Amino acid sequence: MTTYKPTIGIEVHAELKTKTKMFCNCVNQPHGAAPNAHVCPVCMAHPGTLPVINKAAVEHVLTVGVALNADIATYTEFDRKNYFYPDIPKGYQISQYEFPFVKGGELADVAITRVHLEEDTARSLHDQTEGSVVDYNRAGVPLMELVTEPVIHDAKTAGHFARELQLLLRTLGVSDANMERGEMRVEANISISDTDELGTKVEVKNLNSFKAVESAITYEIKRQTKLLEKGDKIIQETRGWDENRAKTFTQRVKESADEYRYFPDPDLPKLDLREIEEFSLSRLKENMEETPDIKRTNYANLGLTREQTDVILVNKALVTFFDRMITDAAFEPVLAKSAANYLTTDVPPLITESRSLTEASHTGFITLLKLLKAGTLNSRIAKDLLEEVLFADIDVHAVAKERGLLQDSSDEALLPVVQAVIAEHTSVVEEFRGGKEASLQFLIGQGMKATKGAANPGILAKLLKEHIEALK
Secondary structure: OOOEEOOOOEEEEEEEOOOOOOOOEOOOOOOOOOOOOOOOOOOOOOOOOOOOHHHHHHHHHHHHHHHHHOOOOOEOOOOOOOOOOOOOOOEEEEEEOOOOOOOOOOEOOEEEEEEEEEEOOOOEEEEEEEEEEEOOOOOOOEEEEEEEOOOOOOOHHHHHHHHHHHHHHHHHOOOOOOOOOOOEEEEEEEEEEEOOOOOOEEEEOOOHHHHHHHHHHHHHHHHHHHHHHHHOOOOOOOOOOOOOOOEEEEEEOOHHOOOOOOEEHHHHHHHHHHHHHHHOHHHHHHHOOOHHHHHHHHHHOOOOOOHHHHHOOOOOOHHHHHHHHHHOOOOOHHHHHHHHHHHHHOOOHHOOOOOOOOOOOOOHHHHHHHHHHHOOHHHHHHHHHHHHHHHOOOOHHHHHHHOOOOOOHHHOOOOHHHHHHHHHHHHHHHHHHHOOOOHHHHHHHHHHHHHOOOHHHHHHHHHHHHHOOOOO
16 A cells, blocks of 8 residues: 655734734724724725735734744835635735745744735625625734745644644734634645655645644545545645534635736835834844743743643733742742642632733732741642632731631640540541551541641641550
8 A cells, every 4th residue: 555645834824913904094803893893995995095004013923033033024015916706805915925024934843934914804704594795894904824834744743833823923912813713714735645746735724723723634634545546636726624524625726826916016115124123133032022932941940840831821811920920029939830730720710700810919929839838838728818819919927827727837736636636536546556547647637627727737647646656
């Protein structure tokens, strides 16, 4: 049986977070507004209107380029990509062809070909009873397109790359990149070959989740393999992904660049980025947020596991809170591991729609961690006080003292408790003396209950063993 090698290239479109659209002053709010609420003569292509470049969108794309360690263009221009469809009111899309803002770079060990800027299309809605309608709120929204080199060879790697790109965009603050809302759309170009030459490329669209990316690629590799094994040819085409049937389907024969008739847009200026101070490499690096890879290194140096780091990184609120905490003068690096344990397990359930971590006290949290480390509070009490510490900004030491929750580690203070537990649970004591180790945990629990959780369980265990062994 012939062995075929898959080759995959990824194209990603991401809507950028700007106040206005790409070439006009309409609000950049394609979601959550009434259809066609955010439109104007420019994005609706009325005669005589002229586009103006959104400076913030350009800065976002250049920032992504810097994060990818890519080559930033000195000269760039916008082009017209001509095609006729209801979602393009002008009859062409303003995009970039020969001179993109960014070339090269790498992410998650995948080489990048280019990153360019264009305007998004309108959203077409299809209904069996009402027919097809178009919502132009999305028309003209700043859209970043990233294209990888064809260097991916399996679905898992493709999915990992897409996840890492989403994380990067969110970390940099340039896009929310929610796939379920269409803010990040992934397309996969897939070919297979039994030689060193690439096979016929098939593009799969409508991949609106990471699961869909991996499933569609896996399906397409199998489909193409079956065709070649039967002696059939693979057609270069665009295919869609049917989530319900878990298979791809033909949409149209793939267009070539010549068919789009690209040419420089005469209404927009050519850009020499060296003349714009805000776009200088030093300024972009100065304003750029730390990338996920830098954060992973920093968090690992503080003792966090990779799993803890990944849980924190995918939650912007956790990242902000954790970074605010570790840069506080009162913070001690030895507290980082314990902080991560709470942030990845106990803190998320405390967050509600009306209560976010932006309101939480990182200074109170640091104090709680210090008391825990010193043995002044035990872990059970710390968890019980966590919500008040974060959102009521209590003086944790004063409150714990007032409620009698401070942990007492002295033998003298716990001796009466130990003696009472042994006297009240003689049958359990005998079980422990008979070799049932689990009985000791019960006795410790009774001691913790008697002290309202304030006892040091280690000291309790030590004293219980000593006094039980002393029994005749």
